[in-house]
Amino acid sequence: MDILVVCVLLLGALHFFKSREQAERVVLLGSYLGKFQIEKLMQDVLGGYHRALGEADVDRQAQVWRYLEPQEQALAAQFGKFVLDFAEVYEARARVSRLPLALPFVSLAIPSSTFDLRKLMGVHGQGISQAVANVQGLSPKRRAFTVMAELLLMQHSCHWFCRSKLVASARMLGRHQTTYPQLLEAVAPATRQAYLAVLGQPGR
Template identity: 50%
Template sequence: MDFLLTLALVLALSFWMTKAKLQQQRIALLARFLSGFSIEKNIETLTEGYLRALGEADPGRREQVWNLLRTTEQALCTQMRQFANDFAAADAAATRVSKLPIWLPLASAFAGSFDMREALRVHARGICRAIDEEGAGSAKDRAFAISAEMLLMQHTCHWFCRSKTVASARMLARHRTSYEQLVGAVLPQTRSDYLGLVSLARRA
């Protein structure tokens, strides 16, 4: 009995150490490619700016805020495209992401996986598509679409570093938005490309 308990503890410790090591490696990899960009800062600026514009009662001042955000939107689009292009040079073995909701050793080998490099290309296209859709609906609808695209990209980054379940819990806690709501809020083309990539029904 003592032997079995000791074995279980050893296996649990080994599992935890392996998980922590691999997650730290992924965080470091993503941070290395992100370090040359202002993507996170631009997302924060846009998120706060959209809330400010939507809360502005005066139409003139509201339009002024929308216009001021255009430069940041274009900067985000440009940087996301470059980030996705740069990340494409990462080692293929280090960019596989398990499609299972929780982290398990070697899960990508038996349960299917997707390539983070392709996921970032999907998100870059989606963000830029939403930004470029001038005149497609109201300014509020456009801001909503861009916000959804940004949040789904962040969810994928957390999925890559941790797991789908952790990413979804973080999204729900910070933004009060479920994973299903988020996927439903992005542009149709993004949703189609994204689900085609990460769905368990599609093995890669």
């Protein structure tokens, strides 16, 4: 019975500290993202892509692509500014556990099992900017899929930082019917290589 009580107390303490740490991360990231209109622009761009991709008429589809250009450029520019601002965060506060589940104090106790979100956001910023500029010379449709993947992988990283990798992947699957491995395959090769390098994983 004593062991059971101790286990319950330990689990309760673990949940308390995990919840507090996650709340602090949400506030930290939100304090930087709140300076910009990144979320709104992202919703507008992704919604526009879905309309364009569902448009059968080629001319009307081209009109949607042109209409979205200023919003795409604004999104890339604002995210670039966010990356510069977020780079000023103290490193210990930007460390993210590579473990699937969220455990409190991992970044302090086992820093080797973490990665730096500031560097990862830098990768996302470059990936989004290059995809919007279409440095690969892709077709409008293929370019849209690449930009979408870059944006969703960035969103996955934000959720990973605030919650956990498992929660981030589950949200991506539930909201966008896309798995984490599918996102990695859909982004530009340069983004994928740089992203995996920050995570300390072998490239593909």
